[in-house]
Amino acid sequence: MNFEDALKRLEEIVRILEKGEVSLDESINLFEEGIKLRKFCNEKLSEAERKIIVITEEDIGGQEEPG
Numbered sequence: 001m002n003f004e005d006a007l008k009r010l011e012e013i014v015r016i017l018e019k020g021e022v023s024l025d026e027s028i029n030l031f032e033e034g035i036k037l038r039k040f041c042n043e044k045l046s047e048a049e050r051k052i053i054v055i056t057e058e059d060i061g062g063q064e065e066p067g
Contacts, residue, residue, distance in 0.1 A: 003044040010037040 013034045017027060 001040070003041060006037045006040050006044075010034055010041065013037070 013030045016022060017030055017034075022030065
């Protein structure tokens with residue numbers, strides 16, 4: 001699963017839970033799935049942030065100063 005698919009599913013779960021039309025057991029299952037998806041998305045975002053920092057630092061370190 002990629003970030004976009006996980007986020008889409010998480011949004012779907014939120015919509016389902018907000019409607020309140022599912023049983024308590026199903027709500028708990030969906031909530032648990034949502035927590036796992038949130039963790040997955042947070043990990044992916046953190047990974048992307050680390051990569052951006054590395055790329056930015058490499059770019060800054062590789063630039064020659066004028067003069």
